[in-house]
Amino acid sequence: MSPPAAAAIAGLKSLLSDRLVTSHAVREHHSKDMSYLPAAMPDAVAFPQTEAEVQAIVQACAEHRVPVVPYGAGSSMEGHTIPKRGGISVDMREMNRILEIVPEDGLAVVQAGVTRKQLNTELRATGMMFSVDPGADASLGGMASTRGSGTTAVRYGTMRDNVMALRVVTPDGTVIKTGSRARKSSTGYDLTHLFVGAEGTLGIITELTVRLHPIPEHVSSAVCCFPDVRRAVEAVIATVQYGIPVARVELLDETAIANANAYSGLRLAEAPTLFFEFHGTGAWVEEQARIVEGIAEEHGATGFRWSTDAEERAGLWQARHDLYWATKARRQGCELFTGDICVPISRLAESIMAARADIDASPLMGQIIGHVGDGNFHTAYLINPNDPAEIAEAERLAEKLVERALAVGGTASGEHGIGMGKLKFLRREHGEAVDVMKRLKAALDPLGIMNPGKMGQEG
Amino acid sequence: MSPPAAAAIAGLKSLLSDRLVTSHAVREHHSKDMSYLPAAMPDAVAFPQTEAEVQAIVQACAEHRVPVVPYGAGSSMEGHTIPKRGGISVDMREMNRILEIVPEDGLAVVQAGVTRKQLNTELRATGMMFSVDPGADASLGGMASTRGSGTTAVRYGTMRDNVMALRVVTPDGTVIKTGSRARKSSTGYDLTHLFVGAEGTLGIITELTVRLHPIPEHVSSAVCCFPDVRRAVEAVIATVQYGIPVARVELLDETAIANANAYSGLRLAEAPTLFFEFHGTGAWVEEQARIVEGIAEEHGATGFRWSTDAEERAGLWQARHDLYWATKARRQGCELFTGDICVPISRLAESIMAARADIDASPLMGQIIGHVGDGNFHTAYLINPNDPAEIAEAERLAEKLVERALAVGGTASGEHGIGMGKLKFLRREHGEAVDVMKRLKAALDPLGIMNPGKMGQEG
Numbered sequence: 052m053s054p055p056a057a058a059a060i061a062g063l064k065s066l067l068s069d070r071l072v073t074s075h076a077v078r079e080h081h082s083k084d085m086s087y088l089p090a091a092m093p094d095a096v097a098f099p100q101t102e103a104e105v106q107a108i109v110q111a112c113a114e115h116r117v118p119v120v121p122y123g124a125g126s127s128m129e130g131h132t133i134p135k136r137g138g139i140s141v142d143m144r145e146m147n148r149i150l151e152i153v154p155e156d157g158l159a160v161v162q163a164g165v166t167r168k169q170l171n172t173e174l175r176a177t178g179m180m181f182s183v184d185p186g187a188d189a190s191l192g193g194m195a196s197t198r199g200s201g202t203t204a205v206r207y208g209t210m211r212d213n214v215m216a217l218r219v220v221t222p223d224g225t226v227i228k229t230g231s232r233a234r235k236s237s238t239g240y241d242l243t244h245l246f247v248g249a250e251g252t253l254g255i256i257t258e259l260t261v262r263l264h265p266i267p268e269h270v271s272s273a274v275c276c277f278p279d280v281r282r283a284v285e286a287v288i289a290t291v292q293y294g295i296p297v298a299r300v301e302l303l304d305e306t307a308i309a310n311a312n313a314y315s316g317l318r319l320a321e322a323p324t325l326f327f328e329f330h331g332t333g334a335w336v337e338e339q340a341r342i343v344e345g346i347a348e349e350h351g352a353t354g355f356r357w358s359t360d361a362e363e364r365a366g367l368w369q370a371r372h373d374l375y376w377a378t379k380a381r382r383q384g385c386e387l388f389t390g391d392i393c394v395p396i397s398r399l400a401e402s403i404m405a406a407r408a409d410i411d412a413s414p415l416m417g418q419i420i421g422h423v424g425d426g427n428f429h430t431a432y433l434i435n436p437n438d439p440a441e442i443a444e445a446e447r448l449a450e451k452l453v454e455r456a457l458a459v460g461g462t463a464s465g466e467h468g469i470g471m472g473k474l475k476f477l478r479r480e481h482g483e484a485v486d487v488m489k490r491l492k493a494a495l496d497p498l499g500i501m502n503p504g505k506m507g508q509e510g
Numbered sequence: 511m512s513p514p515a516a517a518a519i520a521g522l523k524s525l526l527s528d529r530l531v532t533s534h535a536v537r538e539h540h541s542k543d544m545s546y547l548p549a550a551m552p553d554a555v556a557f558p559q560t561e562a563e564v565q566a567i568v569q570a571c572a573e574h575r576v577p578v579v580p581y582g583a584g585s586s587m588e589g590h591t592i593p594k595r596g597g598i599s600v601d602m603r604e605m606n607r608i609l610e611i612v613p614e615d616g617l618a619v620v621q622a623g624v625t626r627k628q629l630n631t632e633l634r635a636t637g638m639m640f641s642v643d644p645g646a647d648a649s650l651g652g653m654a655s656t657r658g659s660g661t662t663a664v665r666y667g668t669m670r671d672n673v674m675a676l677r678v679v680t681p682d683g684t685v686i687k688t689g690s691r692a693r694k695s696s697t698g699y700d701l702t703h704l705f706v707g708a709e710g711t712l713g714i715i716t717e718l719t720v721r722l723h724p725i726p727e728h729v730s731s732a733v734c735c736f737p738d739v740r741r742a743v744e745a746v747i748a749t750v751q752y753g754i755p756v757a758r759v760e761l762l763d764e765t766a767i768a769n770a771n772a773y774s775g776l777r778l779a780e781a782p783t784l785f786f787e788f789h790g791t792g793a794w795v796e797e798q799a800r801i802v803e804g805i806a807e808e809h810g811a812t813g814f815r816w817s818t819d820a821e822e823r824a825g826l827w828q829a830r831h832d833l834y835w836a837t838k839a840r841r842q843g844c845e846l847f848t849g850d851i852c853v854p855i856s857r858l859a860e861s862i863m864a865a866r867a868d869i870d871a872s873p874l875m876g877q878i879i880g881h882v883g884d885g886n887f888h889t890a891y892l893i894n895p896n897d898p899a900e901i902a903e904a905e906r907l908a909e910k911l912v913e914r915a916l917a918v919g920g921t922a923s924g925e926h927g928i929g930m931g932k933l934k935f936l937r938r939e940h941g942e943a944v945d946v947m948k949r950l951k952a953a954l955d956p957l958g959i960m961n962p963g964k965m966g967q968e969g
Contacts (some may be wrong), residue, residue, distance in 0.1 A: 157751075227940075232920065237924060237927040239947055240707065244703035335791075394692055425694055481688075491953060
């Protein structure tokens with residue numbers, strides 16, 4: 052351990068006591084995430100219970116110039132929480148209180164360690180829901196920091212759209228609040244959106260005010276499969292362009308369906324498949340359903356099956372969310388190297404076709420799944436993380452994927468973020484704007500202690 | 511004229527020729543906006559036609575430390591475009607080309623001087639619309655800079671939600687691009703949202719990529735009046751909480767209705783009135799209509815009148831947009847001193863009642879209108895701008911209005927912005943976060959030349 056880290060830890064010991072941990076096991080747990088990326092050990096892991104403790108941690112680290120790495124649920128896919136340069140990993144799990152639920156204003160106030168499932172469980176009696184649903188049961192602080200989304204973003208938006216206000220401990224240990232409880236505001240620079248997606252490089256989010264949505268009166272879902280991926284995607288494009296507010300529309304290619312069948316005990320036909328969900332009042336859900344069924348059939352869909360049965364629907368979406376595990380189960384000891392591009396909807400079919408062709412021509416096993424209503428899809432390549440050749444091949448595929456996305460006006464990441472895995476794409480996507488990002492980082496974190504070596508310092 | 515301004519102007523003369531104007535009339539036109547705030551003359555007005563010319567202007571001003579004040583349509587209500595410290599007013603009206611319309615991706619790319627009506631006229635044949643509609647025919651660059659909105663924000667969002675990407679000349683004369691054409695992205699700090707609402711203090715927006723929405727298949731509107739303001743607002747709250755996606759819902763109090771009747775030749779009953787509009791497919795519009803009519807009647811609405819007639823509807827909304835002029839017409843030589851708070855929807859009735867009581871107890875004439883579905887409403891006090899006692903009285907009312915909004919978690923401005931008129935409220939609303947804003951301003955504009963003396967430097 053470096054002398055500065057030792058000094059910071061010593062200074063915090065009396066405040067945090069056994070909530071400042073230096074054991075190998077706990078440090079190791081915080082050295083990695085859900086990606087293939089190489090682990091790096093923190094010097095210690097802190098488990099603050101209050102905002103004042105977070106402040107104290109940041110102040111101690113600022114005093115000794117020790118890295119501070121915010122840690123939510125550890126479900127990052129791009130190495131966000133890996134303490135690249137050591138320091139203190141600040142695990143927010145004990146700051147998991149739901150502070151306020153105000154159904155009449157469609158908002159909740161939570162500490163950053165609250166997870167999405169925890170919040171939705173608590174909301175059940177209120178008739179409201181928190182909509183953003185990445186696959187993992189992520190913490191809301193983490194989801195905000197990566198500007199995360201999931202299957203319902205096409206209808207209800209991403210964390211960008213669902214975070215109304217924040218409390219943040221800035222790199223000098225000051226607490227600020229951003230935003231308000233009003234639906235809109237024209238006062239001041241939009242600091243909320245600066246911290247949403249900043250990946251813990253500008254401060255630690257301690258508290259969030261998030262939007263809630265009424266649980267829809269009626270929900271209807273449908274599954275249908277297509278002769279090929281192109282026609283499946285074209286059906287989605289037509290649906291979106293028609294203006295149907297689908298609540299969810301997910302594409303699973305034939306490989307993904309096979310993985311889901313094997314892992315989750317489904318018996319779906321192994322063909323490119325769309326999962327649809329519609330939310331609304333009764334007549335409206337029925338109207339959307341009819342229109343989309345017509346569009347799908349025009350694009351060659353078969354086996355169109357509607358369901359309003361809640362249990363069947365939950366099973367299907369659980370299988371979708373479990374695809375990370377289903378895919379890993381296909382090859383022992385493998386890790387997933389994931390792509391996560393998002394393109395304008397009109398370029399989606401060609402993007403997915405090209406990605407599929409790349410996988411087919413590669414020795415790696417891979418699948419494509421997507422939140423296709425947004426133009427966002429994931430490739431997942433199964434790699435042996437100890438085989439440099441496989442990593443290199445996955446990197447080659449990911450590179451081609453991103454270059455094509457940028458060429459059509461898209462982005463290198465729809466929802467997983469930059470982390471460590473995609474740092475090299477930051478400048479390719481944003482050009483000289485990266486220098487502006489670096490100036491913002493330097494202005495707010497002049498000592499460079501917040502999640503160092505990542506966005507705002509490199510790229 | 512100061513020697514630095516003279517030097518900057520001399521340096522730009524050969525590039526801009528007669529598009530760099532120092533005549534008194536043109537400077538005077540750019541010395542004020544639509545507010546009561548005191549005018550201030552720029553040293554010159556530039557009319558750039560290209561981004562390179564904007565760059566040259568900013569570079570010349572940076573070299574000589576001369577203020578640069580971006581100017582759109584001059585329809586600010588809070589003094590944004592008033593050159594408080596002189597310098598060059600950069601009028602973007604000649605950068606008014608619509609560069610690209612991509613209906614299949616629901617987006618358009620426009621230069622900053624394009625106005626909302628110009629864009630919608632151009633869009634007519636495409637089946638798409640640009641939704642954001644402040645009263646004035648504002649420029650899109652100006653609307654983005656103030657994070658503007660209007661009557662349809664409750665359904666389609668504000669400029670925050672409808673700007674996807676920007677090109678910006680930063681205060682050192684660099685051109686950057688922010689955002690992408692993808693619907694969502696998790697790459698990099700959210701610079702788009704930093705410039706949206708920055709009120710021209712961090713750079714000059716030269717180009718915007720904005721979201722378009724399909725023109726709805728069916729539109730239906732309704733007017734109804736209520737025995738008192740409280741019940742009108744309670745009907746709105748119930749509608750929003752029910753989850754009905756109203757496209758518009760505007761409140762006009764009895765004074766506003768009287769003004770609209772007089773100016774626009776309407777014959778509405780002089781009582782608190784709601785204008786509703788619904789967008790969607792046929793069955794869905796009908797379903798929304800039925801539900802809302804039921805809610806309104808439960809709250810004592812009378813004279814409920816539905817209309818699907820486009821001309822009648824257009825007349826009603828024009829009257830709504832013309833209220834600025836209708837109100838000014840009530841008193842010769844007066845200016846409007848406007849309030850613009852936004853509160854959580856559950857606190858809207860009490861906020862409006864209190865605002866109305868304040869007006870009734872004041873010698874000033876005033877009205878209340880509101881984009882009430884968002885929780886946003888405007889007070890307008892008719893003042894003689896040359897009578898300090900009347901300004902003081904309006905300030906006293908505005909102060910009370912804002913204090914009450916902040917006390918319930920609201921904001922000092924829903925859509926008009928901070929400008930000069932609301933600078934004093936910035937710290938009251940945002941506390942220490944204002945210091946973070948100042949650090950961002952200093953990082954991006956170290957010379958302090960961009961719209962100086964406003965947000966980022968004061969508050």
